[in-house]
Amino acid sequence: MAEAANDKSQGDNQYRDEQAQAVRPKEAATLVIVRQGSEPKVLMGKRAASHVFMPNKFVFPGGRLDAIDQRISVPSDLSDPVIGRLQKETRKNVSNHKLRGLALAAIRETFEETGLIIGRKTGQKLTTNNAVWQRYFDHGVEPPLDKIDFIARAVTPTYRNRRFDTRFFMIFDDFIQTDPDDMVKASGELLDLHWLTLSETQNLDLPTITRWIIDMVDQRLKLSRDAQLQAPATYVRFINGKPRITTL
Template sequence: MEGMTRAEVDKVENKDFALGVGPKRPRDAATLILLDRVGGEFRVLMGRRHMRHAFMPGKFVFPGGRTDPADSRIPVVTGLHPDVECKLVGKRTSTARARAIALSAVRETYEEAGLLIGRKGAFATSKADWQGFADHGVRPSLEALRFVARAITPPGRVRRFDTRFLAAFKDDVAVELADGGPTNELEEIVWLPLAQAKNADVPAITRTVLDDLESQLKEDPLLSPGGSAPFYYMRHNRFCRDVL
């Protein structure tokens, strides 16, 4: 997608997003790419969004969503690795906001896929969206998360997000609920080999991020913290790719 004009991007993504007048400023969001190494290949967790959604209807995506205000007030047993936090913090993103963004990826992974990332132990909260961690005795943790990409939804969409793509490994899951998460935003939750995931019905930006991630994993299978991460955004009618 790098170097494409806005018209070209609109054509590629016309089935991914509802076009129209949307928010002028993208909202912070996060998504979690959960990886499982089986033999010599990596699998990735994905689920299909319902057709009723205006944002990526019917597409296979990673668990994720918008950062909520309550996410900033959730205690964690361990914070972000300093090198990961450094990558997330920017001119408009404070340390506290970076932490909230990362926590939103953990929360959404529980809500949509029934996977709780953290450490076993007593946890209490007054926040309804995090009650599942208390119920199942999991203390949220951020130390396992790795920052692998960032993408801002181009203008002209009904929904616009500034999405940070984070990654973790299946071994970082403390509890896996047999019946999935409490929401029904994702269906057909499956583990797909990376090559198969790229050929599934995924949004164009998801396929682009998977291409980048595949290259990263070949060079660094453990995804060491602080590695380079691509940043995709639209500027002057061109889709750009920077490296953070």
């Protein structure tokens, strides 16, 4: 499942059911991979027309948080500024293992949906009983959690029949351990996977939240990498049907 959030574009009303009981949002994570060059590019793919949630929309890779993402043991951890932002506006009983798990979910889902291995070479032999994570570890890599940035959080409005509480993470292509143009091992959940400049993305059929995230990425790229990890994140949620945007 790729990204989750609000879509106020044309056709959004097909999801509206004002009489339905509000669905509790599921935890999810999305990864924005920035490919460096004369003009930065991001990886996006198109959701199939058969998908109930955001069909035919272009999104970043990502999906739901799995239990294994919270339990798995890896050498590195999120930087203090990033974990601090993730802790804001969360329930007191939400553990750092779960917050770290969201970043790991973004890496795992990207691996599954695109075939790309986002990681850092390690001399340690990492093992797990989870088949997907073991395939990832078999490449001799570890998740570069200390270099991943947390840039935004968005919760799907209550009137949608599928809701997600999504954290958006960002990382650079330094950590792609495979050919960034070779995505033959992609799961097929995202179609038309392409590296696109930020200006090229504006011509796509995007959810509104995705357009906002692209603007956030554009602003973040004007900072040094160290400053990016320190910069605040944006939190988008809906109160009585109206968006409320705060800073984390």
